[in-house]
C-alpha cells in the first residue's frame with residue numbers, strides 16, 4: 281500500500297495477492313486490517329494524520345519515512361481501493377480520484393505540454409470530447425479526432441510529436457470497437473502513450489494493458505459502484521508514470537476521492553465479477569429480443585453477428601457488455617414515445633447500474649454536438665442507449681414490448 285508502513289504481514293499479503301485469481305482479488309485485494317481485526321474494510325474518514333514527534337513529521341514530509349500525511353495525498357481506505365483495482369487490472373499501480381472525468385483530465389493534463397499533439401477516436405463520451413476539443417487547444421496542444429475503427433487513419437494521423445492517444449472501446453453510445461493491439465503498435469512507432477477509457481468493458485471483460493495500452497482510466501461511478509450511489513474514478517498504469525508523473529499533479533490539484541466513496545467502491549468490487557456476468561447475459565438476451573420487435577430498425581451489441589466488428593469484439597472482450605443501443609422507427613418522436621411509455625426501466629443517463637436505465641443520447645449525453653457530427657457518429661434521432669440491469673428478464677421484456685407496441 282503506497283504511503284503506508286511495509287510490515288512483515290503486508291509483504292506476505294502482497295505475495296499471496298499476486299497468485300490469486302480475479303474473483304478472489306475482487307473480494308480481498310489490498311485488504312489490510314487494523315488492530316481490531318475487522319472483517320470488512322475499515323473506513324478511515326479522516327482528512328489528516330498525527331505524528332509521534334516533530335522529527336517524524338519532518339521525515340514523512342521528506343518522503344523518508346512511510347505513512348500518510350494528508351488525505352489529499354493519500355488515505356488508507358482510498359489506498360486499499362487503489363491496490364485492489366491495480367491487482368484486478370494487472371497494473372503496477374493505480375490512483376483513485378473523485379470522478380471518471382477527473383481521471384480522464386488528470387491522465388492527460390499531468391503529462392501534456394504546449395506543442396504536444398493528441399490523437400483521439402471521434403466516438404467518445406461527451407465530456408471527454410470537450411476536454412480534447414475545447415480545453416487542450418487553449419494550452420497550445422493540437423488535437424486530432426478520427427474514426428477509431430479505421431486503422432489507416434490512425435497510421436496517417438499520428439505525428440512525431442503525438443504524446444498521447446485517447447480512445448474508448450466499446451464507445452458510447454454506438455458501441456464501436458477499436459483494435460487496441462493495432463493502435464498500441466502504431467503509438468509505439470512515435471513513443472506516444474495510449475490511454476484507454478475502459479468504462480464500457482470494465483476490468484472484468486477487457487484488459488487494455490495486456491494488449492499494449494499504457495494507461496487505463498475508469499469512471500468507478502458506473503459498474504464498479506454498480507448501484508448508483510457514489511462518483512469515483514481511477515487511473516492505472518506503470519509505477520514510474522503513476523508515482524512520478526501523475527501523483528504530483530493529483531497532490532497539488534486535489535481531485536481526491538472521498539474515503540467514504542472509496543469504501544463504497546470497495547464493496548462494489550466484491551460483487552463486480554458476478555454482476556458483470558449477469559449484466560452481460562441479460563444484455564445479450566435483450567439485444568436479441570429487441571431485434572425481433574417491429575419498430576426496432578437496428579440493434580447494436582458487440583457480440584451480435586450483425587455487429588460489423590463482432591470478431592474484433594470477441595477477440596479483445598470476454599463478453600459483450602451491459603449496454604445495448606437500438607434505433608426505433610419514427611426518429612425523435614418514436615424514441616421519446618418509447619421512453620415515455622416505459623414503466624419499469626428508468627430514463628436516466630447513468631449506466632452500469634443494477635437498475636435498467638435508458639437514455640436518448642441525441643438530446644442528453646451528446647446534445648452538445650452539432651446535428652451533422654452526431655449523424656457522422658451514427659447517433660440517429662431514433663437512437664436509444666439501454667444499460668441493462670439485473671432485474672428479471674421477463675419483466676424487462678414485457679416493459680420494452682409494451683413501450684414499443686404503440
Ligand SMILES: *Cc1c(COP(=O)(O)O)cnc(C)c1O
Nearest residue numbers: 379380381405477479499501512
Ligand atoms: C461516465 C463516463 C465517464 C465520466 O465519468 P464520471 O464518473 O461521470 O465523471 C467517462 N467515460 C465514459 C465512457 C463514461 O461512461
